[in-house]
Amino acid sequence: MPKIPTKIVKFLNQQNWIFAKTYAKTSPHWYIVKNDGNSQMIDEISELIKKEGYNELYQGFTYRCLKIESHKYWITYNNFEDMIPEILNRVPLAF
Numbered sequence: 001m002p003k004i005p006t007k008i009v010k011f012l013n014q015q016n017w018i019f020a021k022t023y024a025k026t027s028p029h030w031y032i033v034k035n036d037g038n039s040q041m042i043d044e045i046s047e048l049i050k051k052e053g054y055n056e057l058y059q060g061f062t063y064r065c066l067k068i069e070s071h072k073y074w075i076t077y078n079n080f081e082d083m084i085p086e087i088l089n090r091v092p093l094a095f
Contacts, residue, residue, distance in 0.1 A: 002052040004068050011041045012068065017090065027058070029091040031076075046075045046085035067093060 015038075017030035034042040053066035056074075065074045071090040078086040 002048075002066075004048070008041070008045055008048065009069065011038075011045075012071075012073075012090075020089075028095065029089050031087050031089045033087055034085060042075075042085050042088055045073070045088060049073060049075055070094070 015032050017032060020027075020029050020031055023029060032038065032042075049064050049066045053064045053074075055062050056065045057063075063074045065072050067073075070093055072093055073088060073090045075085045076087040076089060078084050
């Protein structure tokens with residue numbers, strides 16, 4: 001497992017994660033949306049996931065994921081052509 005910078009772990013632990021109600025039955029997870037206040041950190045985490053993560057197939061799509069502490073994280077992009085991170089998702093590893 002890669003060494004995760006302390007500032008990223010701290011950021012992840014301080015967020016108010018939103019439960020993805022739409023996926024409650026099929027793929028329960030939590031997320032945060034990129035905004036002006038967290039944009040830089042979301043971009044850094046996205047780059048870390050691209051560099052250190054692994055590919056996982058889910059419903060016909062390949063997502064790049066990374067395990068950090070007790071969660072799996074992945075990015076949802078606003079479009080796959082530009083690969084601009086929009087949403088950071090997570091699920092507990094023991095879920």
